[in-house]
Amino acid sequence: MSLDEVGITAEDLKNQYKYTQEIVTDSKGRIKATSWQATPGLFAYRRSIAKDVLGTDDPDKVQEMLSNWDKFNEVAAKMKEKGYTMLSGYDDAYRTFSNNVSGPWVQNGKVVVDPNLMKWVDQTKEFTDKGYNNKTSLWSAEWGADQGPNGKTFGFFYSTWGINFTLMDYSLADAEGPKEVGNGIYGDWAVCYGPEPFYWGGTWICAARGTDNIATIRDIMYTMTCDKATMKRITEEVADYTNHREAMNEIAKSDYSFDFLGGQNHIALFTEVADKIDMSNTSPYDQGCNEEFQKALKDYFDGNVTKEQALQNFYNNIKVKYPELVTE
Numbered sequence: 001m002s003l004d005e006v007g008i009t010a011e012d013l014k015n016q017y018k019y020t021q022e023i024v025t026d027s028k029g030r031i032k033a034t035s036w037q038a039t040p041g042l043f044a045y046r047r048s049i050a051k052d053v054l055g056t057d058d059p060d061k062v063q064e065m066l067s068n069w070d071k072f073n074e075v076a077a078k079m080k081e082k083g084y085t086m087l088s089g090y091d092d093a094y095r096t097f098s099n100n101v102s103g104p105w106v107q108n109g110k111v112v113v114d115p116n117l118m119k120w121v122d123q124t125k126e127f128t129d130k131g132y133n134n135k136t137s138l139w140s141a142e143w144g145a146d147q148g149p150n151g152k153t154f155g156f157f158y159s160t161w162g163i164n165f166t167l168m169d170y171s172l173a174d175a176e177g178p179k180e181v182g183n184g185i186y187g188d189w190a191v192c193y194g195p196e197p198f199y200w201g202g203t204w205i206c207a208a209r210g211t212d213n214i215a216t217i218r219d220i221m222y223t224m225t226c227d228k229a230t231m232k233r234i235t236e237e238v239a240d241y242t243n244h245r246e247a248m249n250e251i252a253k254s255d256y257s258f259d260f261l262g263g264q265n266h267i268a269l270f271t272e273v274a275d276k277i278d279m280s281n282t283s284p285y286d287q288g289c290n291e292e293f294q295k296a297l298k299d300y301f302d303g304n305v306t307k308e309q310a311l312q313n314f315y316n317n318i319k320v321k322y323p324e325l326v327t328e
Contacts, residue, residue, distance in 0.1 A: 001032070001206075001207040001208070001209050001211075002026075002030035002031060002032055003030075003031045003032070003033075003034060003207075003221070004030070004031075005207075006207050006214055006217055006218045006221060007214065007218040008034060008218060008221055008222060008226070012222060012226045013031070013034070013226060015226070015228070015244045015245050015246045015247070016034070016035075016038075016225070016226070016243045016244065016245070017038045017243055017245060017274055017275075017277070019038075019199070019277045019278070019279040020034075020035045020037075020038055020202065020204075020243050021034075022279045022282070023202070023204075023279060023282065024204055032206065033204035033205060033206040034204065034205055034221050034225040034226070035202055035203060035204045035205070035225060035243050036203070036205075036224045036225045036230075036231070036234065036242055036243055037160065037161065037201075037202050037203055037240065037241065037242060037243055038160070038199075038202075038241055038242065038243045038248075038270075038274050038277075039159040039160050039161065039199050039200055039201045039202045039241070040159060040160065040197070040198075040199050040241065040270045040273035040274040040276075040277060041095065041096070041099075041157055041158060041159040041160075041162075041194075041197070041198040041199055041200050041273065042157075042158065042159075042163070042191040042192065042193060042194060042266065042269055042270065042273065043066060043155050043156075043157055043158075043191065043192055043193070043194030043195075044155055044156050044157075044158050044162075044163055044167055044189055044190070044191050044261075045062065045154055045155035045156075045189065045190060045191070045192070046151075046153075046154055046155065046185070046188055046189060047188050047189065047190050047262055048185075048188050049079070049084055049152075049154050050062055050154070050190070052082060053075075053078050053079055053082045053084065053154075054075070054078070057190060057262075059190050059191065059192045059264065059269075060192075062190070062192050063192035063193055063194075066192060066194055066195060067193075067195065068195050069123070069195045069196075071195075072086075072194075072195050073123070073126075075154075076127065076130075076132040077130075077132070079132070079154050080130065080131055080132055083152065084152050084153065084154050085131070085132060085133050085134050085146070085152060085153045085154065086127065086132045086133065086153075086154050086155070087127060087132065087133045087134075087153065087154075087155070087156070088133060088134050088136045088142075088143050088146040088147070088151075088153045088156065089133055089134060089135060089136030089137055089138065089140075089142075089143055089146075090124050090128070090133070090135070090136070090137060090138075090294070090297075090298055090301050091137060091138040091294055092133070092138075092156055092157055093120060093124070093157055094120055094290075094294060095157060095198045095199070095200050096157055096194065096195060096196045096198045097116050097117055097119055097120035097196075098116075098117060098120070098290055099196075099197075099198040099199060099277075099278075100116055100196050100197075100198065101114035101116045101117065101281055102114055102115065102116065102281070103281055104281045104282065104283040104285075104286075105283050105285045105286060105289040105290075106283050106285045106289075106325060109324070109325060109326055110325065110326040110327070111285075111289065111315065111318055111322075111325050111326070111327045113293070113311070113314075117293065121297055121300070121307065124297075124301055125300065125301055125307075128301045134146055134153065135301070135302075137298070144170050145170075147166075147167055147170035147171060148170050148171060148172075148173075148184065148185070149171070149172075149173045149184040149185050151185075157194065157198070157200075158200070159198075159199055159200035159201055160240055160241035160270060161201060161240060162200065162201075163189075163191065163239075163260075163261075163266065164238060164239040164240055164258075164260070165240075167189065168186070168260050171184050171185045171186050171188070171189065171260075172184040172186060173185075179260070180259070181259060186259075186260055187259060187260060187261075187262055188262070189260060189261050189262065190261050190262055190264055191261060191264065191266050191269055192269070193269060193272070193273065197273045197276040197277065198273075198277075199273075199274075199277045205220065205221055205224065205225065207221070225243055226244070228244055228246060228247045231243070231244035231247040231248075232244075232247045232250070232251065235247070235248070235251055235267065236251070236256070239258050239260070239266075241267065241270045241274070245271075245274075248267060248270070248271050248274070249271055251265075252265065252267045252268040252270075252271045253268075285322060285325070288318070288321050288322065289318065292314055292317045292318055292321065293314050295314075295317070296310050296311070296313045296314035296317060297310050297311075297314070299313070315327035315328070
């Protein structure tokens, strides 16, 4: 059901980040779901490694050294010299490129590989060949280990949930122990903006047509995604970033701090990125195209096929997944 059918009004939604509504707006302009999350991304890095290689762990100074891709690559070389990897694997930087493309995956029925995605391909191949990454894949055990106490990887591109849930859990030496400084590398992290703004993920609540619980659904939707007090409480209790601009701005300007990030107020950085998220190039084909593109290019990074063959394999796989699309 659309939100107006449930009883959620434009006034209720006025403080939400627009991109979270655009993602779930159909071709007739109807908003079909609502989210309690906004998921802007940052670059999370190890403070101890930053001090060792860069001489400082100050987020503002580290950001200056990572403010564009040329500088990012220069730091990667320095990391290698000191025995660290800049990134863990092939997929880590992908969303910073795929979220900043010049056009959608499918244009007039044809699959178009954006030049920005090819920049990711070339950078990742260079990082792989020069040993700037550990050749891991997203969600693999090796990728997780690089975020742990014995990891030698400088940083990870993560959105909101990735920092307070995924990265935090990986950082613990004792998974069952307290989440506090002293357990593994808890507290040895910080965040900065990185080379480009991006977002990653999100979760939406939908109402099933035919329900006889509209009043309850409306209450859940409003409380969980529109109510300012609830939004602030979620952030203050679990350090997640919620979908309420006014609530997040208040926390950003407060003395809020997150001990996992060495006392940093990461909400302040997220508010800056959240307003830059652009969904104008999204399409219904994004998930399938992104997944197949990363999968096909991994063979190239591993040295099993040429770049041209990897791209052809991508086109072949896309034709199987979406027979209606033109790839040549």
